[in-house]
Structures are given as C-alpha cells and as structure tokens.
Amino acid sequence: MKPYKFNPILKTTLWGGYQIAPFKGIYTAQPNIGESWEISGVPEHESIAVNRGLIDDVDEGLKLTQLIDKYKGLLVGNKVYKKFGNKFPLLVKFIDSRQDLSVQVHPDDKLAMERHGCQGKTEMWYIIKSDVGAKIYAGLSKQITPDDYERMVVADSENGKNPMQEVIATHEAHEGDLFFLPAGRLHAIGAGNFLAEIQQTSDITYRVYDFGRKDSHGNPRELHTELAKDAIDYRVWPEYRTSYDSTKPTSQLINCPYFVVHRVVVQVAQRIDFQCDSFVIVVCLWGEANINGISVSQGETLLVPACENVLYIFGNATFLTAHISL
Secondary structure, three states: OOOEEEOOEEEEEEEEEOOHHHHHOOOOOOOOEEEEEEEOEEOOEEOEEEOOOOOOOOOOOOEHHHHHHHHOHHHHOHHHHHHHOOOOOEEEEEEEEOOOOOEEEOOOHHHHHHHHOOOOOOEEEEEEEEOOOOEEEEEEOOOOOHHHHHHHHOOOOEOOEOHHHHHEEEEEOOOOOEEEEOOOOOEEEOOOEEEEEEEEOOOOOEEEEOOOOEOOOOOEOOOOHHHHHOOOOOOOOOOOEOOOOOOOOEEEEEEOOOOEEEEEEEOOEEEEOOOOOOOEEEEEEEEEEEEOOEEEEOOOEEEEOHHHOOEEEEEEEEEEEEEOOO
C-alpha cells in the first residue's frame, strides 16, 4: 500500500490571503483563500484520493472514509480503527491570514459530546512564515473569572480595543514557532501568518470576539458568548509557545492523547520508524522527496498507511509528520 495523495479543499474566507495557491503550486482564480484542507474526514468536506503516479490506481476518486472502510486497520491502524471506526481522527490544514482571525475557543471532548455529540478540538500551529510584527494570540495574560469574561466581551471598546483584547496573551510570531492549543484555550491567528494546523477532526468553534467586523452582508458576525463561557480554560500559564530542538534532523514537537507530531529535516536520505500502530501523515513544508515510492513536494500532504508506516525518504526537504499513539 503506497502513500495516498488527496485533492486539497480550498476555502475562501473573509480574512484569507493569496499565499496558499503559489505555496502549493496551484493555479486558480479563487480569491481570498484562507484555508487548504489537506486531509479531512469532516462530513460534507471529505478528502478525495487522486492518482499517485501509479498505473491503474484503483483507489483514485475514493473518499477518505471509503478508503478506511475498504482497508480498515491496514490503512489507519488496528487500535485507531477500533476506537474511531470509519471516522478519520485528524484534520490537517494550511492557513493564510491576511487579517486577524476572530478570537475563538473550542470545547473539550466531554463538553462537545454533551452538546454536539462529537469530539472536542485540540490543535497545534506551526508557523511556516510570518510578516514582521505578526502576532499570535493564545491563552490569558491575566486571571479573570467566567463572570468577568461575560462582562468584558460585551463591553464597549475603549481607544479602539475591547477589554477582552487586554487579557488575551499576545506573542510575536516567527518562522518555526510552535503553539499547542488544548481545548479550552482562547486563541486567534493574527494578520500576516502562514501556518500549518493539525487538529482533532472537529469543526466546533465558539467565536468569542471578532474585532467588530461585519460579514459580506454588512451584519456583525455571530458570537457564541454563552457557549464559550463554560468552555474556556481560565487558568494563566507561564508559557504558551512550545519549545523544541530545531537542530535535530527529527524533533518531537507535540505528544498528546490526540496526536504526536514531529519535524523532520532530510538532506539526502533517512529511514524513520515511529513504532506505532497508526497511519502517518506527512506534510511537506519545503523541498521535494520520494517517500515510500511516492514523490512529494512543497505544499503536498501524504497519508502513509499503517501497514507500511516505516518512512524511507530520499531527497532534500522539511516535513511535519503526525500519527496517533494509543
């Protein structure tokens, strides 16, 4: 079973930019592309397999859930299939923010299951590039209570700022920065960031604050003040940026119950065995290489089946990899 490639799902957004298509080598007239969903099992937004350069590729045109149903544990891993069935547990995106995104929070598994009958949303961001002065907003800079939050989010702005902007931790963004965003953490991508996002498969988002912007019809965008109130983690943490050793050819970035992510730099050839009963997602950030017989270049993403998940990489490239550890 060779690694799979999928058609990216390009999404035009209010805040989207112009970097995703050229980064991926795609020519399109689609405007304001804010997101490229690289691998998705989200209903109505499923990834579709494309030809991988194989003669008579029998899986070309199949949706991700159809591939899982066809190959089961061979594709995703026996433990992963036992837990998730035909639902693919991760969603991988590229995001290009020409404007500030809204301040958001996501519920954890317990709250999401109670309210929406689905899992919650823990995610991570890896900054591919950022403009000078670009910001990432993540976490709280000072302690507030749920009642404080409710008062602040509806308060009038002073000097052009809502009080909520004063309590959200602000970070300078730089290439290679890593932010882990467990469910419950307030966050927003600031203008001028281009990044890769790896998250649980969930599209449940509570919008907390949107800088007073209006939608394409001139109406203020909906806020989810009450829903967010019970979802927010009100603790203040000493550090919100995640550190890692960037000098190693393979560095572990995140190891959490939902995904394990590594940064891999290959200059000629490398063999990597994560020793896991799981698929491996490979996101190419730069360069080009051959992985397990399939070529991949900047902006492309591969799904490596669990039954063939030892990576044999030949080329000169930088990747993010993601798998599940159960």
